[in-house]
Amino acid sequence: MRAFVRGRIPHRRVPEGAAILVDNGGRIAAIEEESSLDARGWTPLERIDLGGGLVLPAFQDAHTHLCQTGRFLARPDLGRARSLCEALETARRHRIEKTEGAIFLEGYDESMWPEGRGPHRGELDAIEPSRPLIARRVCGHIAAANREALARIPMGTAGVDRTTGRLEEEVVFRLEEDFFPPSLEENREAILRAQALAFSLGIAAVHELDAPPVAEAYRSLDCEGKLRLRVFFYARAHPEEVAKLRGREASGNFRVAGAKVFLDGSIGGRTAAVREPYPAGGCGELLLDVRRIRELLRSARAVRVPIAFHAIGDRAVGALLDACAEDEDALGGLPHRIEHAEMLGDAEIERIRVLGFRLSMQPNFPRRWGGAGGMYEDRLGARRARSLNRFGSAVRAGIPIAFGSDCMPLDPFYGIEGAAGHPSSEERIDREEALRLYTSAAESLVPGGGDGGALEPGRRADFNVYSEEAARDGILDRERLLLSVVGGEIAHARER
Numbered sequence: 001m002r003a004f005v006r007g008r009i010p011h012r013r014v015p016e017g018a019a020i021l022v023d024n025g026g027r028i029a030a031i032e033e034e035s036s037l038d039a040r041g042w043t044p045l046e047r048i049d050l051g052g053g054l055v056l057p058a059f060q061d062a063h064t065h066l067c068q069t070g071r072f073l074a075r076p077d078l079g080r081a082r083s084l085c086e087a088l089e090t091a092r093r094h095r096i097e098k099t100e101g102a103i104f105l106e107g108y109d110e111s112m113w114p115e116g117r118g119p120h121r122g123e124l125d126a127i128e129p130s131r132p133l134i135a136r137r138v139c140g141h142i143a144a145a146n147r148e149a150l151a152r153i154p155m156g157t158a159g160v161d162r163t164t165g166r167l168e169e170e171v172v173f174r175l176e177e178d179f180f181p182p183s184l185e186e187n188r189e190a191i192l193r194a195q196a197l198a199f200s201l202g203i204a205a206v207h208e209l210d211a212p213p214v215a216e217a218y219r220s221l222d223c224e225g226k227l228r229l230r231v232f233f234y235a236r237a238h239p240e241e242v243a244k245l246r247g248r249e250a251s252g253n254f255r256v257a258g259a260k261v262f263l264d265g266s267i268g269g270r271t272a273a274v275r276e277p278y279p280a281g282g283c284g285e286l287l288l289d290v291r292r293i294r295e296l297l298r299s300a301r302a303v304r305v306p307i308a309f310h311a312i313g314d315r316a317v318g319a320l321l322d323a324c325a326e327d328e329d330a331l332g333g334l335p336h337r338i339e340h341a342e343m344l345g346d347a348e349i350e351r352i353r354v355l356g357f358r359l360s361m362q363p364n365f366p367r368r369w370g371g372a373g374g375m376y377e378d379r380l381g382a383r384r385a386r387s388l389n390r391f392g393s394a395v396r397a398g399i400p401i402a403f404g405s406d407c408m409p410l411d412p413f414y415g416i417e418g419a420a421g422h423p424s425s426e427e428r429i430d431r432e433e434a435l436r437l438y439t440s441a442a443e444s445l446v447p448g449g450g451d452g453g454a455l456e457p458g459r460r461a462d463f464n465v466y467s468e469e470a471a472r473d474g475i476l477d478r479e480r481l482l483l484s485v486v487g488g489e490i491a492h493a494r495e496r
């Protein structure tokens with residue numbers, strides 16, 4: 001046993017200096033006055049002094065693409081380049097460093113460059129004639145490819161201009177999965193890189209959404225004891241396929257939690273399925289109709305696999321709710337969830353509550369895209385932009401909702417401030433409630449949750465220690481995070 005002593009825990013009657021006793025399994029055994037440890041005859045082998053720091057539960061991010069984030073971390077960030085010329089120079093250097101496989105560069109933004117345009121095929125061919133080379137734009141919807149990369153994308157694939165090398169939309173999202181699959185080792189390294197980043201941000205658990213091969217990478221790390229982050233995995237596959245993935249976990253930190261299904265696209269790409277057309281035209285794309293959603297729900301019920309439905313537009317959410325009509329047991333008691341649900345009317349909120357869907361929402365979205373002149377306003381107009389991301393309404397309706405980042409960016413501090421500063425005062429969530437949605441509420445979204453997410457005996461000892469300033473004004477940020485403890489062990493300590 002070890003004890004973390006002299007921690008300040010809000011709402012607990014341990015005025016100065018609580019001791020958190022952690023058992024050898026990494027769980028909280030007790031939270032006591034330090035003096036009563038001796039009285040009870042508990043003699044921890046080790047005492048770690050928290051120096052009066054504020055102790056709060058570690059974050060649980062309810063929507064991540066961590067493996068992908070880890071892969072991006074190893075790639076040059078073209079967002080730092082001040083010109084196209086400089087970006088091409090970065091590509092040239094990186095090509096020499098990366099001796100194997102396809103070469104990816106991320107994040108270019110030509111709007112800041114004197115040339116006023118992104119790279120062309122010919123320029124990329126000149127840098128790399130024999131291996132695939134791809135530069136992706138900061139938005140994630142556009143990329144430029146060299147000849148070798150284009151050769152691996154089948155003829156007839158939509159959104160590919162073989163002359164300029166420009167790639168758009170769907171093909172860009174699916175580059176890795178469909179055409180340039182990373183190796184198991186690449187994914188493993190990416191996960192370890194992203195795990196370190198997560199710990200530095202006080203995140204001890206994630207709900208990861210990705211393709212089945214990524215599950216293999218997590219599983220193998222877990223088997224070797226290298227996965228210290230707790231991962232609930234939603235695999236992009238049919239529920240019956242997901243059922244086969246399940247049960248082969250190493251009973252450690254990795255668990256297959258459910259299936260991920262896309263019902264529509266994004267507001268940024270004008271592909272979210274909306275009822276009222278976008279001012280620029282079109283109503284987005286509904287990827288599955290009501291009949292097919294109903295079939296999926298039936299399969300899910302048969303194999304007991306909950307589904308995380310990506311649904312952003314009101315038409316996509318509506319289709320999901322319609323698929324549940326006329327069947328009282330449509331959800332089959334499973335913790336099905338809607339990811340994003342950015343565009344909800346009052347009627348949808350009520351139907352979500354009655355049916356028992358969970359909501360996984362992103363507080364960073366309104367901060368990133370809301371407000372005057374933001375992306376939401378550009379795509380939908382000011383009136384509709386104001387009514388997005390209805391966190392406050394969902395909480396008041398009593399719907400189980402949790403917060404996640406979608407890795408845009410992976411940063412709960414950014415998200416909490418996003419919720420607290422929502423452009424619509426009705427939908428604002430105060431910091432304390434936002435913290436709950438990023439911790440214990442996230443825990444309760446996963447099947448069989450209840451293991452972590454709170455500072456209570458029996459739960460996992462996953463907690464963060466913050467500096468005194470945070471205790472004073474309630475604002476949490478990365479600078480104030482002194483220590484991240486995961487499973488009772490120090491996972492990250494701020495450099496002093």
Ligand SMILES: [Zn+2]
Pocket residue numbers: 063064065209406
């Ligand atoms: Zn996502």
